[in-house]
Amino acid sequence: MAAPIPEVVILRLPLYFRVLTLLQDETEIVSSQELGARLQITPAQIRKDLSYFGKFGIQGKGYKVNQLLGELRQILGLDRKWSVVLVGVGRLGRAILDYSTLGPHGFHITAAFDTDPRQIGKKVGQLIVQDIAVLSDAVKNQDLNIGIVAVPPSEAQEVIDRLVSCGIKAILNYAPAAPAVHSDVRVYNIDPVVALQTLTYHLKCLSTP
């Protein structure tokens, strides 16, 4: 691959994928204007983002929905199933396990771990909560690729280090912490405080024009 694709572009690809999925029963061709209107992204930005991956559009018409969906599926690695390990089965971890939209998108939480002895051995959904001490075996035996971390912030770095030492290279972190990892590991932090702080920036701008 040539120059690395900017991270902000990668972050928008799943949004394109989602909107195209919604559109595929409605239309065969969609313009960057229509996509842009649905996503509040300028058409020029959409064309630029997609141009990183090749020439998909038809000049003056737009994109073939099914073709672009297929391309994005391949680019994003969505043409296969992914096995996910959950660490932390408190209320948030259980809400994530409940979250029925993961499966249809090809993400399957196939193992759950906790550090709390009171949780270990308990059944949550279809899974038995395991002791984090045996994480390494599970990652190998079950071909786990992605970790979801839903532990208290004070435990996040240790849990993430352990996932990484077991070979996990992609982590979705719900703990409000800024964990440090080696550069070949990608951590996506889902953090409501950070989200709220960008929203208050917006509110502040509205009130002080």
Add this chain to the structure above:
Amino acid sequence: MAAPIPEVVILRLPLYFRVLTLLQDETEIVSSQELGARLQITPAQIRKDLSYFGKFGIQGKGYKVNQLLGELRQILGLDRKWSVVLVGVGRLGRAILDYSTLGPHGFHITAAFDTDPRQIGKKVGQLIVQDIAVLSDAVKNQDLNIGIVAVPPSEAQEVIDRLVSCGIKAILNYAPAAPAVHSDVRVYNIDPVVALQTLTYHLKCLSTP
């Protein structure tokens, strides 16, 4: 204000704020190199981001931690408390209510609503779940500024429309949907599927060098 600040810059400001908060007891001055190492962001990017808001750094030394914290607090609108309304008190909504880090950051969920008659009138945490039909009164009477949406995807657009019609201009949306709103309303979507799909892009890149 001059040209609008790029959204990606705004999204990084809370990360700077968080790291600086952690650093304030350790050091008086921090370089963009040190900040960058902690956040996996290049020092040049950090200097560029902050330069949008004025000249904060001391040439060749770095940033005064307390001063930059104060500036960011003001820029992000964190020098006040914010009242938040939660819509949807299922397992996810309750996990959000439980989330003890919001309060110390100045975000207080002071009202909770649901559309499900079985939830209305119940006590969750310190709040009584109210009928969404009376949302408008609550927003006015309690000076609610921000909405958190934790309803099923099929209800998200309607709930968000209702929040907007009551005057809410900032929404943190946990429903896996891409809601459409007027351009003066800001929606921040927290969506594990989108997050996981950017992680699989990364895993795919690692496996096909």
